[in-house]
Amino acid sequence: MREVTDPGLPKAVRxxxxxxxxxxxxxxxxxxxxxGALPLPDPARAGRYARVLVAVADRADLRAAVVPWAVRAPVVALWVGALASSPGLLPRPEWPPLVAFRTQPVGEGYLVVARFAQPVRAANVVSELARVSVWPAPQAAGGLVVDDGSGPGGPVEERDVPPDVVLGDAVHLVDPVHPVHPVHPVTGRAAYSTGVPALTESLDERVFNPTGFVADVDGPVQPLESLVGSWPGGRRPDEAVVRGLRGARGVRGSWQRPEDAAFVVSLAMSGVPVSLASVSPAVAASIDADLLAALVAPVDLDDVVAREEHSIVLRRAAMRAHSSAAWRRRMAALAGVRVAGEPTVSVVLATRRPEMLAFALRQVRKQRGVDLQLVLAPHGFSADPDVVRASGLDRVVVRPHEESVPFGDVLADATSAADGDLVLKMDDDDWYGPDFVTDLLMARAYSGAQMVGTSAEFHYLVPKETTVRRGHKAELYAHFVAGGTILVERGLLREVGSFRSVRKYVDAQLLRAVVRTGAAIYRTHGLGYLLRRNAAGHTWQVDMDYLLDPVRTADVRPGFAPSRLLTYDPSELPTHAAG
Structure with missing residues (x-):
C-alpha cells in the first residue's frame, strides 16, 4: 500500500x-x-485510475470546476473545503451502478466518495454533484455553446461543430488576448476566445443570491475594510462570509481596490445591504454604472423597510450585470450568435368586478422588461372592449364565463389559452410594482424553483384606511405564496391538471398539487405587491381585527403607505385616499 506522506491532510482524505x-x-x-495535486483546468490529462480525488474550495468553486473529460475511475471522491450541508447524489441513469456512497465532515467541509461497478468519467460525477449542490434545475445555457476547457469527449471529427465561445487561449494565431479562430464551414463564423481560462467575469447566481435574507435584524453594521482586508489579489467571493452577514444590519465603508470587485458584487447579488461612502476612480471604471449608483445611494439601515428596499435594488443591478446569465448574453453578442432571452409570461386575470377592470389592466400594462401576454377572464360579465383597448396592451385574449362556472374552471380555461413559457396569476384589485414580474423571473432563475411567488407582506385595509406590514419571512423555499403572485411553469401546470374545478381555495389546491409532484416553491420579497382587503368579496374571508392583531403585524401605518418599490400612479390610489 502506498502511503501519503503529507501529515497536514485531514485524516479522512489521507x-x-x-x-x-x-x-x-x-x-x-x-x-x-x-x-502533488494537478491544477485545474488540465484538459490534456487522461487515463484510467483506481481512484480520483477532486479538491475544491466551496460550492461556488465546485460549480465552476473544470475536470478533464478523459479521466476515468471506478471511485471518485470530492473534497469541498467549506460547505454548509452534506452533499447528496442521485446517479445518472446512463451511469454504471453506484455500489457505495459516503459523505463525512472534514473540517468546515465534506469529503464525498462515490464507488461505481465500472469506471466512470470523473468530470460527469463532479458535474452532477455541482448541479445538485443547489436545488436541481437544468443548466440553462441559453443556446450558447461554450468550450470550458475540459477537453474533447473523443476524437475530433469533421462533423464536430466548434463552440461559439472558447474559454482561454485554445489557439495562438495573432492576438494573444483574443486569439483568432478559423471560420468553420458549418457555422460560417469563428469561435470567440475570452482569453481567460474560466468564468472570471461573472458570478454564479445559483450560489450568490438573496436566499436566506433576514429582513428584521439587530446585528451591527460591518465595515467593508475589515471584510476585504489585505487579501492579495482581492477577497474572493465567499458563501460563508455571506451567511455570517445575514444577521448584520449591513456593510458600510469606502471601496478603494478594483481587485475586490468580485467580492463586493457577490455581497450585492446576495442581498447584503452594502452602502458605500465613496469609491475610487479605478473602482468606478470597473463596475456596472447602475450597481455603482445603488451602492453609493444613501440608506437608513436602521429602518427595516428601507434596508430591504436597498437590498432589492442592489441585487437587481448586480444580477442584471454580473450573473452568469448576463455573461452569456455578453458572450453571445461578441460571438455574433443569438441566445435565449427571458421566458415569456402569460398573465391569467380573472375578475367578477367590471368596475375594477381598468385598474387591473393598468397593473399588467405597467410591467417592464418582460414579454407579456394577457388572458383576461371576465366572470359573470362581458368586458368593455373600449376599456381593454385603452389599456395599451399588445397581446390580449378574452375568455368570458358565466357567473355559475366554478372559479377553478375559469382559471383552467384561461390557462388553456396561454402561450407563454410561464403562467402568472394576478388578482384584479391588488397593486403591483412595475418590476413585479421581473423580480419573479429573477427569483426563479436563482432559486431553480418551478413555482415562485411573493409573500402578502403589505395589506391595505380599505374600511380602516390603513396599511399593515405583516412581517412574513421571504427569500426561502416554502409551501405557500400569495395567490395573486403565483408564477408557474406552463408544463408543470398541465402535468398537475391545471387549476382544480373548485369554487374557492383554488390557489391552495394548486400549491398542494405542485408540492405533491416534488417540485419546489420559492417565496421572494413582497415589497412590489400590495394586497387590497375590502370588507367583503374575498375568497378568504377574515375579520379586519384579525389583520390588525399585533401578534400578526410588524407595522401599522395610517393611509396608503406601501413600499417605495411599488411605484404607483396617483390614478391608482384608492378613491378615498386620492381625495
Whole structure:
C-alpha cells in the first residue's frame, strides 16, 4: 500500500489516498492544498485510475470546476473545503451502478466518495454533484455553446461543430488576448476566445443570491475594510462570509481596490445591504454604472423597510450585470450568435368586478422588461372592449364565463389559452410594482424553483384606511405564496391538471398539487405587491381585527403607505385616499 506522506491532510482524505492502486488528485486554485495535486483546468490529462480525488474550495468553486473529460475511475471522491450541508447524489441513469456512497465532515467541509461497478468519467460525477449542490434545475445555457476547457469527449471529427465561445487561449494565431479562430464551414463564423481560462467575469447566481435574507435584524453594521482586508489579489467571493452577514444590519465603508470587485458584487447579488461612502476612480471604471449608483445611494439601515428596499435594488443591478446569465448574453453578442432571452409570461386575470377592470389592466400594462401576454377572464360579465383597448396592451385574449362556472374552471380555461413559457396569476384589485414580474423571473432563475411567488407582506385595509406590514419571512423555499403572485411553469401546470374545478381555495389546491409532484416553491420579497382587503368579496374571508392583531403585524401605518418599490400612479390610489 502506498502511503501519503503529507501529515497536514485531514485524516479522512489521507486514508482515501493511502489505499492501493494508481490515483490522481485534481485541485482548483482555491482548493485546500494537497501535495502533488494537478491544477485545474488540465484538459490534456487522461487515463484510467483506481481512484480520483477532486479538491475544491466551496460550492461556488465546485460549480465552476473544470475536470478533464478523459479521466476515468471506478471511485471518485470530492473534497469541498467549506460547505454548509452534506452533499447528496442521485446517479445518472446512463451511469454504471453506484455500489457505495459516503459523505463525512472534514473540517468546515465534506469529503464525498462515490464507488461505481465500472469506471466512470470523473468530470460527469463532479458535474452532477455541482448541479445538485443547489436545488436541481437544468443548466440553462441559453443556446450558447461554450468550450470550458475540459477537453474533447473523443476524437475530433469533421462533423464536430466548434463552440461559439472558447474559454482561454485554445489557439495562438495573432492576438494573444483574443486569439483568432478559423471560420468553420458549418457555422460560417469563428469561435470567440475570452482569453481567460474560466468564468472570471461573472458570478454564479445559483450560489450568490438573496436566499436566506433576514429582513428584521439587530446585528451591527460591518465595515467593508475589515471584510476585504489585505487579501492579495482581492477577497474572493465567499458563501460563508455571506451567511455570517445575514444577521448584520449591513456593510458600510469606502471601496478603494478594483481587485475586490468580485467580492463586493457577490455581497450585492446576495442581498447584503452594502452602502458605500465613496469609491475610487479605478473602482468606478470597473463596475456596472447602475450597481455603482445603488451602492453609493444613501440608506437608513436602521429602518427595516428601507434596508430591504436597498437590498432589492442592489441585487437587481448586480444580477442584471454580473450573473452568469448576463455573461452569456455578453458572450453571445461578441460571438455574433443569438441566445435565449427571458421566458415569456402569460398573465391569467380573472375578475367578477367590471368596475375594477381598468385598474387591473393598468397593473399588467405597467410591467417592464418582460414579454407579456394577457388572458383576461371576465366572470359573470362581458368586458368593455373600449376599456381593454385603452389599456395599451399588445397581446390580449378574452375568455368570458358565466357567473355559475366554478372559479377553478375559469382559471383552467384561461390557462388553456396561454402561450407563454410561464403562467402568472394576478388578482384584479391588488397593486403591483412595475418590476413585479421581473423580480419573479429573477427569483426563479436563482432559486431553480418551478413555482415562485411573493409573500402578502403589505395589506391595505380599505374600511380602516390603513396599511399593515405583516412581517412574513421571504427569500426561502416554502409551501405557500400569495395567490395573486403565483408564477408557474406552463408544463408543470398541465402535468398537475391545471387549476382544480373548485369554487374557492383554488390557489391552495394548486400549491398542494405542485408540492405533491416534488417540485419546489420559492417565496421572494413582497415589497412590489400590495394586497387590497375590502370588507367583503374575498375568497378568504377574515375579520379586519384579525389583520390588525399585533401578534400578526410588524407595522401599522395610517393611509396608503406601501413600499417605495411599488411605484404607483396617483390614478391608482384608492378613491378615498386620492381625495
Amino acid at each position: 486514508e482515501f489516498l493511502d489505499q492501493g492502486g494508481k490515483h490522481v488528485v485534481l485541485a482548483t486554485a482555491q482548493a485546500p492544498v494537497v501535495d
